[in-house]
Amino acid sequence: MDIEKHKPTSDKGFFENLKPVTIPFEEGILQTLKAGDLISLTGVLFTGRDQTHRRLVALLDEGRDLPVNLQGQLLYYVGPSPAKEGQVIGAAGPTTSYRMDAYTPRLLELGLKGTLGKGSRSMPVREAMIKHGAVYFATVGGAGALLSKSIIKSELVAFEDAGPEALFRFEVENFPAVVINDLEGNDYYEMVTAERLGVKYEKTI
Amino acid sequence: MKTVQSSEITAAVKKLAMSASCDLEPDILDAILAARDREKSPLAKNALDMLVTNANIASREQIPVCQDTGIGVVFVSIGQEVFVEGNLEEAIQEGIRAGYADGFLRKSVCDPVTRKNTGTNVPAVIHLEMVPGNMLRIGFLPKGCGSENMSGLVMLPPSAGIPGVEEYVVQKVKDAGSNPCPPVVVGVGLGGTFEKAALLAKRSLMRPLGNPNPDPGVAEIEERILQRINREGQGVMGWGGVNTAMAVHMETYPTHIASLPVAVNIQCHAHRHKEIEL
Ligand code: SF4
Numbered sequence: 001m002d003i004e005k006h007k008p009t010s011d012k013g014f015f016e017n018l019k020p021v022t023i024p025f026e027e028g029i030l031q032t033l034k035a036g037d038l039i040s041l042t043g044v045l046f047t048g049r050d051q052t053h054r055r056l057v058a059l060l061d062e063g064r065d066l067p068v069n070l071q072g073q074l075l076y077y078v079g080p081s082p083a084k085e086g087q088v089i090g091a092a093g094p095t096t097s098y099r100m101d102a103y104t105p106r107l108l109e110l111g112l113k114g115t116l117g118k119g120s121r122s123m124p125v126r127e128a129m130i131k132h133g134a135v136y137f138a139t140v141g142g143a144g145a146l147l148s149k150s151i152i153k154s155e156l157v158a159f160e161d162a163g164p165e166a167l168f169r170f171e172v173e174n175f176p177a178v179v180i181n182d183l184e185g186n187d188y189y190e191m192v193t194a195e196r197l198g199v200k201y202e203k204t205i
Numbered sequence: 206m207k208t209v210q211s212s213e214i215t216a217a218v219k220k221l222a223m224s225a226s227c228d229l230e231p232d233i234l235d236a237i238l239a240a241r242d243r244e245k246s247p248l249a250k251n252a253l254d255m256l257v258t259n260a261n262i263a264s265r266e267q268i269p270v271c272q273d274t275g276i277g278v279v280f281v282s283i284g285q286e287v288f289v290e291g292n293l294e295e296a297i298q299e300g301i302r303a304g305y306a307d308g309f310l311r312k313s314v315c316d317p318v319t320r321k322n323t324g325t326n327v328p329a330v331i332h333l334e335m336v337p338g339n340m341l342r343i344g345f346l347p348k349g350c351g352s353e354n355m356s357g358l359v360m361l362p363p364s365a366g367i368p369g370v371e372e373y374v375v376q377k378v379k380d381a382g383s384n385p386c387p388p389v390v391v392g393v394g395l396g397g398t399f400e401k402a403a404l405l406a407k408r409s410l411m412r413p414l415g416n417p418n419p420d421p422g423v424a425e426i427e428e429r430i431l432q433r434i435n436r437e438g439q440g441v442m443g444w445g446g447v448n449t450a451m452a453v454h455m456e457t458y459p460t461h462i463a464s465l466p467v468a469v470n471i472q473c474h475a476h477r478h479k480e481i482e483l
Contacts, residue, residue: 038248051320081272081311090309091263091272096351096384118351118442119384140252140442141351141386142475144272146259163322164272164311176255178248178444189383192445196438 018176024072025113030135033179035186039137041175045074045116046157049095051165053103060106067158067167070112074137077117079164080154081144089154089170091144094118097136101125108132116177120189126205129181136181138188150175207284207339209483211291214343217481218300221345222277223308225479226269229260232414233390233476236451240388246446253388253441253448256474267308271475274310275347277301277329280411286339297343298327313350332404341483344411352385352473358403361465367426370395370467375433377469378450383443385471388451390414391434392470393427397458399466406470409454411478418455427453 018040021029033039046068048056059066077097081090097117104115105128113134118141121129129136139147153171160166180188185205194201237260241253263270279297283289289296305312305326312326336342357377361369374393381389394405417424431453440446451474460466 054320079272079311079313081269081274082309084309087268090311091269091274093272095273096354098384118386120382120443138383138442140255141383142271142349142473143255143259145263145266145268145270146255148268149262163324164313165322189443192439192443195445 018174023074023114023172025074030113030133030183033135033182035179035182035188035191037179039177039179041074041116041177042173043171045076045170045172046070047076047078047080047168047170048100049077049079049165050099051162052159052167053100053107055159055162057103057106066110068169070107070110072111072113074114074116075107075112076170077115080148080168081164083154087148089148089151092148092151093144094139094141096141097121097138104128108134120187121181123205126181126185126187130183130185130205133183135179135183137177138180139175139177147175206286206288208288208290209341211289211293211296213483214289214293214296214341215300215303217343217483218279218297218345219304219307221343221479221481222301222304222310222347225345225347225477226274226308226310227267228264229270229476230413230478233474234260236414237388237474240441240448240451244441244446244448246440246444248444249441249446249448252444269310270477271349271473272311273313273349273351273475274305274326275349275477276314277326278346278348278407279329279331280334280344280346280408281331282334282336282340282342284336284338284340287341289341294331297331298329301329302327332408342480343483344478344480346407346410346478349473349475352389352471355381355385355471356406356469358399358466358468360399361467363463363465365465370465371426371430371433373467374430374453374469375437378434378471379437379439381471382439386473386475387439387443388441388448388474390472390476391430391450391453392472393430393453393455394468394470395455395457395466396460397466398460398464401458402466402468403470405456405458406468409456410470410472410476411480412454414452414476420457423455423457427455430455
């Protein structure tokens with residue numbers, strides 16, 4: 001590949017002028033985040049996708065404890081590719097969030113404060129986020145090799161037999177994201193649509 | 206008659222699987238660069254920049270471009286004068302299995318009923334086609350399902366005509382929103398029957414970007430749909446701008462007088478496709 005020709009216009013690109021956010025979330029920080037804000041996440045998060053959610057909710061249905069305490073946490077929708085010798089993790093970009101919509105309100109009830117993926121969320125999830133004071137972020141889909149560089153530690157927590165759908169604990173540093181749904185019910189995708197149509201943005205919720 | 210050993214096929218498919226996941230082809234890289242140069246929205250431009258950096262890191266360090274290394278779709282064109290020593294289908298599946306294991310690629314294939322992961326990324330979906338000659342051509346398209354899930358098929362009444370076809374394709378991409386990781390490549394199959402249209406749409410994704418359909422009438426439709434999609438302005442990742450799609454590929458086939466099947470197969474910017482000849 002011709003690396004010179006494909007040089008990015010800026011070495012940092014997305015990583016400039018981002019608002020730093022530590023996770024798990026500190027008291028009061030979520031109120032300061034607005035839809036469309038570019039943020040950079042540093043700290044600890046948990047991962048989960050389709051089967052992870054199915055199993056978590058099955059445990060709740062059986063009245064059993066979850067393998068992690070989700071209180072105040074951020075859940076990243078990702079199924080990483082396996083790490084090679086010497087790597088923290090393989091590629092680890094976001095997966096499409098709507099597939100988790102059926103399960104998300106249950107987890108928000110437990111005190112989960114944020115989710116991170118790509119694509120828009122259903123109305124019931126958006127309502128549940130407002131009710132429980134939670135936010136939703138998106139990051140760049142299909143940039144899993146680059147995003148893996150912001151993951152400095154990875155640890156398997158539960159559901160090992162689910163392969164890429166296991167639950168991991170990641171330590172991340174300067175992980176870039178965009179605020180899609182804030183505490184006030186704004187939706188960044190809808191704001192983009194309003195701007196394109198040249199109409200005033202009105203909240204749909 | 207030319208003889209090809211099944212072990213050669215396994216080795217070739219393994220290599221295809223590993224390199225397709227980490228090294229994007231020049232056509233898609235050029236399309237992403239062209240999109241970046243066109244882009245006005247700062248956030249979308251940044252995201253496109255990230256994709257360029259991502260492709261560089263993936264190729265340099267042999268990390269998959271995207272963690273979703275897909276379910277394998279394999280197009281085999283086998284010359285009538287080719288004799289395969291051994292089992293062709295097993296040889297291909299074995300190549301996929303080995304490539305996904307040794308390449309540290311994600312195993313994303315599961316049973317549709319139990320949802321249990323097969324753990325090997327096999328079986329791949331194989332499309333066999335007999336062609337004249339003595340070549341064996343294998344095309345590999347690992348398909349991520351963020352984009353695959355946004356695909357669709359409709360059996361339009363012939364009265365809907367080309368305007369109806371265009372409307373359906375544009376609406377499909379619009380409904381997909383940011384789910385399939387735009388900027389996307391849109392594969393369209395027009396005509397044939399229910400299953401033929403879907404296969405045409407998938408196969409159109411193997412056509413290198415920058416090559417319109419050789420039929421000028423169809424090429425015109427491709428261009429018109431592309432312009433309309435990009436006027437919708439969802440843009441890269443749904444964050445605005447002028448790059449929702451990088452290309453529209455349409456393949457056609459004669460259809461029944463009562464029918465107008467249209468299939469739309471959406472492909473993401475992590476458009477991994479590779480082909481070899483044995
Ligand atoms: S849609 Fe494509 S780029 Fe996006 S996560 Fe899936 S495979 Fe990767």
